[in-house]
Amino acid sequence: MKALVYTDVEMLTYMDRPLPDPQTGEALVRVMASGICGSDMHAYLGHDARRPFPLTLGHEAAGVISGGPEDGRRVTINPLVACQTCEFCRSKRENLCPNRQIISMQPREGAFAEYVAMPLRNLITVPDHVPLAHAALSEPIACGWHAVRLGKSVLGGDMSHLRCAVIGGGAIGVGAALALAAQGARDITVVEPNELRRSTLADVAGFEVCAPDEAAMPEEGSVDFVIDGVGFAATRATCSALARTGGVIAHIGLGEATGGLDVRRMTLQEITFIGTYTYTAADFAATAAAIFDGRLGALDWIEERPLCDGHAAFRDIRAGAVAAPKVILTPDPS
Amino acid sequence: MKALVYTDVEMLTYMDRPLPDPQTGEALVRVMASGICGSDMHAYLGHDARRPFPLTLGHEAAGVISGGPEDGRRVTINPLVACQTCEFCRSKRENLCPNRQIISMQPREGAFAEYVAMPLRNLITVPDHVPLAHAALSEPIACGWHAVRLGKSVLGGDMSHLRCAVIGGGAIGVGAALALAAQGARDITVVEPNELRRSTLADVAGFEVCAPDEAAMPEEGSVDFVIDGVGFAATRATCSALARTGGVIAHIGLGEATGGLDVRRMTLQEITFIGTYTYTAADFAATAAAIFDGRLGALDWIEERPLCDGHAAFRDIRAGAVAAPKVILTPDPS
Numbered sequence: 001m002k003a004l005v006y007t008d009v010e011m012l013t014y015m016d017r018p019l020p021d022p023q024t025g026e027a028l029v030r031v032m033a034s035g036i037c038g039s040d041m042h043a044y045l046g047h048d049a050r051r052p053f054p055l056t057l058g059h060e061a062a063g064v065i066s067g068g069p070e071d072g073r074r075v076t077i078n079p080l081v082a083c084q085t086c087e088f089c090r091s092k093r094e095n096l097c098p099n100r101q102i103i104s105m106q107p108r109e110g111a112f113a114e115y116v117a118m119p120l121r122n123l124i125t126v127p128d129h130v131p132l133a134h135a136a137l138s139e140p141i142a143c144g145w146h147a148v149r150l151g152k153s154v155l156g157g158d159m160s161h162l163r164c165a166v167i168g169g170g171a172i173g174v175g176a177a178l179a180l181a182a183q184g185a186r187d188i189t190v191v192e193p194n195e196l197r198r199s200t201l202a203d204v205a206g207f208e209v210c211a212p213d214e215a216a217m218p219e220e221g222s223v224d225f226v227i228d229g230v231g232f233a234a235t236r237a238t239c240s241a242l243a244r245t246g247g248v249i250a251h252i253g254l255g256e257a258t259g260g261l262d263v264r265r266m267t268l269q270e271i272t273f274i275g276t277y278t279y280t281a282a283d284f285a286a287t288a289a290a291i292f293d294g295r296l297g298a299l300d301w302i303e304e305r306p307l308c309d310g311h312a313a314f315r316d317i318r319a320g321a322v323a324a325p326k327v328i329l330t331p332d333p334s
Numbered sequence: 335m336k337a338l339v340y341t342d343v344e345m346l347t348y349m350d351r352p353l354p355d356p357q358t359g360e361a362l363v364r365v366m367a368s369g370i371c372g373s374d375m376h377a378y379l380g381h382d383a384r385r386p387f388p389l390t391l392g393h394e395a396a397g398v399i400s401g402g403p404e405d406g407r408r409v410t411i412n413p414l415v416a417c418q419t420c421e422f423c424r425s426k427r428e429n430l431c432p433n434r435q436i437i438s439m440q441p442r443e444g445a446f447a448e449y450v451a452m453p454l455r456n457l458i459t460v461p462d463h464v465p466l467a468h469a470a471l472s473e474p475i476a477c478g479w480h481a482v483r484l485g486k487s488v489l490g491g492d493m494s495h496l497r498c499a500v501i502g503g504g505a506i507g508v509g510a511a512l513a514l515a516a517q518g519a520r521d522i523t524v525v526e527p528n529e530l531r532r533s534t535l536a537d538v539a540g541f542e543v544c545a546p547d548e549a550a551m552p553e554e555g556s557v558d559f560v561i562d563g564v565g566f567a568a569t570r571a572t573c574s575a576l577a578r579t580g581g582v583i584a585h586i587g588l589g590e591a592t593g594g595l596d597v598r599r600m601t602l603q604e605i606t607f608i609g610t611y612t613y614t615a616a617d618f619a620a621t622a623a624a625i626f627d628g629r630l631g632a633l634d635w636i637e638e639r640p641l642c643d644g645h646a647a648f649r650d651i652r653a654g655a656v657a658a659p660k661v662i663l664t665p666d667p668s
Contacts, residue, residue: 088580096579096604154488154606231601245430246422257598264591266609267565270430272488273607275600 002332003113004310006053009046012112012311017056020109020117027120028066029075033136033304034111035060036313036327038170039254040104044314050105058329059104061111062126062135075123076135077111078284079103095146095278112310112329124288133328134291134299137175140326141296142279142287144176144227147250148183149283150274151225154248159185162224166190167238169197169209171326172252173229174301179287181206182295185225189218191238200323205297218242221269228253236260245269250276302326306333336666337447338644340387343380346446346645351390354443354451361454362400363409367470367638368445369394370647370661372504374438378648384439392663393438395445396460396469409457410469411445412618413437429480429612446644446663458622467662468625468633471509474660475630476613476621478510478561481584482517483617484608485559488582493519496558500524501572503531503543505660506586507563508635513621515540516629519559523552525572534657539631552576555603562587570594579603586610636660640667 003017022028037060043051051057059079065071081101082094089097103118104110126135152159164185166177169192177190188207192198201209210216223242228235231253239249240262251273266273279287290296303324305313313327337351356362371394377385385391393413399405415435416428423431437452438444460469486493498519500511503526511524522541526532535543544550557576562569565587573583574596585607600607613621624630637658639647647661 093580093604098579231597236597245432246427251597251601254598254601258596259593261595261597262592263565263570263585263595263609264588266607267585267588268611269609270427270611271609273600273609275597275603275605275607277602277604 001114002307003056004307004329006044006051006055006057008053010044012044012314014308014310017113020115022117025119025121026117027068027070027123029063029077029116029118029123030066031061031063031111031113031116032331033062033133034058034307034329035136035140035171036317036329037140038172041314041317055104055106056109056113057104058110058112059102060136060139061116062132062138065123066115074126074128074132076126076138076288077116077118078122078124078281079139080278081108081119081122092280092282094281112307114331124285127292130292133302133304133330135288136328137171137299137302137326138284138288138291140171141175141179141291142284143172143252143276144229145179145287145290146279146283147176147227147252147274147276148179150276151227151248151250152183154272154274155225159183159225162187163218163222163244164188164225164227165218165223165242166207166227166229167235168192168229168253169194169201169325170229173227174201174204174325176227176229176252177207178296180225182290189216191217194320196320196323197325200301200325204301212238221245223247225250231255233258233260237262240266240271243269243271247271249273252276302328304328304330306330308332335448336641337390338641338663340378340385340389340391342387344378346378346648348642348644351447354449356451359453359455360451361402361404361457363397363411363450363452363457364400365395365397365445365447365450366665367396367467368392368641368663369470369474369505370651370663371474372506375648375651389438389440390443390447391438392444392446393436394470394473395450396466396472399457400449408460408462408466410460410472410622411437411450411452412456412458412615413473414612415442415453415456426614426616428615446641448665458619461626464626467636467638467664469622470662471505471633471636471660472618472622472625474505475509475513475625476618477506477586477610478563479513479621479624480613480617481510481561481586481608481610482513484610485561485582485584486517488606488608489559493517493559496521497552497556497578498522498559498561499552499557499576500541500561500563501569502526502563502587503528503535503659504563507561508535508538508659510561510563510586511541512630514559516624523550525551528654530654530657531659534635534659538635546572555579557581559584565589567592567594571596574600574605577603577605581605583607584610636662638662638664640664642666
């Protein structure tokens with residue numbers, strides 16, 4: 001099969017690779033849509049020690065089961081393969097499983113390929129009316145869904161009267177904003193510095209979009225629930241300044257390791273900071289269901305490109321020349 | 335009446351002051367015990383802009399109602415006077431009331447005095463068998479009680495199987511450790527660098543005590559619930575290193591405004607950081623009840639000194655020459 005392989009720092013090679021060999025309980029999935037994530041970019045730039053080349057990247061995928069008794073079933077893929085036996089798996093926090101694997105990290109090759117092998121329990125059926133490119137958004141949006149669920153729990157469960165803000169208008173931030181709306185929030189602002197991206201997001205239903213310096217930016221100390229989809233010291237400083245007394249910050253981003261939080265303010269104003277990592281299996285399934293029944297909107301903020309042109313897509317994203325918060329790679333035209 | 339008045343930076347003067355004039359709904363309380371808090375020390379050193387001299391400090395007090403229909407009732411004092419009408423007060427989070435007052439901050443003089451005026455609703459009856467010097471610990475221990483309650487809620491409610499650690503063996507840290515035990519924790523370690531203080535704490539029931547460098551120190555990534563009773567960058571670094579995957583940090587200390595947290599680790603390991611400030615009225619009452627029925631132990635880790643010698647006590651605490659985590663000022667011998 002063909003795959004887009006990370007073969008050296010800043011080098012992706014479209015090349016032949018062996019067809020994956022599904023193990024017991026696994027299916028071969030023909031990949032029909034596979035999103036480019038910030039962590040793929042991070043690896044491509046040589047910054048992720050967990051992803052040394054050569055490696056096939058990609059972990060946001062949907063496709064069609066190929067072969068076996070379920071041949072032809074349309075599925076979206078939960079890329080986290082947890083052990084099912086540790087205390088975290090038993091308590092349904094599979095995202096914290098210390099033995100977890102993820103496709104695009106050894107020993108599991110990723111989904112920038114014609115086929116990927118996955119455990120059947122990681123596959124969720126996609127209804128016929130849902131494009132597989134939309135189903136592939138389950139993974140990035142599930143990160144936001146999970147963060148929203150954790151924050152909502154601390155905030156008492158009803159978000160209809162709460163002021164919410166999301167820092168960053170990439171797919172993580174947009175997904176978090178859509179998840180906020182789907183879980184009951186009504187007052188949502190996405191803060192995004194890139195004007196090109198803001199223009200793309202202006203018409204996505206369910207939230208407002210503003211630049212960090214505009215008058216539309218929420219006042220300091222006015223936001224009940226802030227989500228950081230970026231994770232740099234500067235964005236965390238914004239979060240701890242925006243958060244209201246008794247409010248919550250949910251932190252998804254992994255930009256910088258330290259700095260930015262005004263801990264004194266967070267203590268005096270009793271603000272809770274929740275580190276959030278990926279999603280549980282239940283969060284992933286809930287996100288997919290919300291995509292399928294339309295609760296996450298039209299999902300028309302994506303851009304599709306063929307897998308064979310994947311390297312160009314990486315270069316364009318890196319150059320800031322892509323307006324869409326998410327590029328989805330699709331099978332080559334044939 | 336006599337009072338110990340903060341009259342200049344690093345100066346406390348034992349002097350005559352007018353008897354407080356209780357307003358409607360308030361009682362005059364003869365102060366029988368009033369603890370010295372780190373925030374009193376902070377003000378005394380001239381570092382608290384909210385407490386300019388001249389001012390009578392002290393907000394950890396118990397005493398006896400003097401005059402009126404309740405003359406002679408033994409009480410412990412909740413020093414936070416909330417407005418009872420804002421949204422935080424209505425939702426029983428009086429500690430976040432933006433209109434709150436506290437004795438030892440204008441317009442309310444503090445309890446390092448023979449008498450203090452307090453709303454009757456802030457007074458809790460102390461049973462005859464409980465020394466008023468122990469009842470005066472309600473305030474500092476309530477800070478820990480509150481932090482434990484918030485963390486326990488995030489952790490799922492049952493702490494009997496959880497590993498807990500408290501950074502700092504001052505009254506806040508000791509109170510938090512005792513509150514952990516009273517609320518169901520069984521595995522509690524208090525980390526305290528000062529050897530003199532460690533020796534005082536060695537026999538306090540309910541928790542282990544260790545230096546930051548001893549073998550008894552919990553391993554990194556092993557603690558479900560960490561409480562920071564100090565609040566410096568260095569103690570927060572310890573907290574974020576000790577916390578286990580999925581764990582909770584409750585932060586009471588106000589030492590430094592920023593720094594110390596390993597936010598990347600907190601995100602990848604899904605650690606929750608809770609800023610906690612003082613206590614609600616219900617927390618204060620629950621703490622007092624736990625003092626009264628013995629759940630917080632013998633409370634014999636205090637040192638009593640007469641109010642007229644208060645300035646010497648401040649100097650000794652500042653010099654690190656006091657082994658007890660709490661000094662309680664009592665009426666002058668007469």
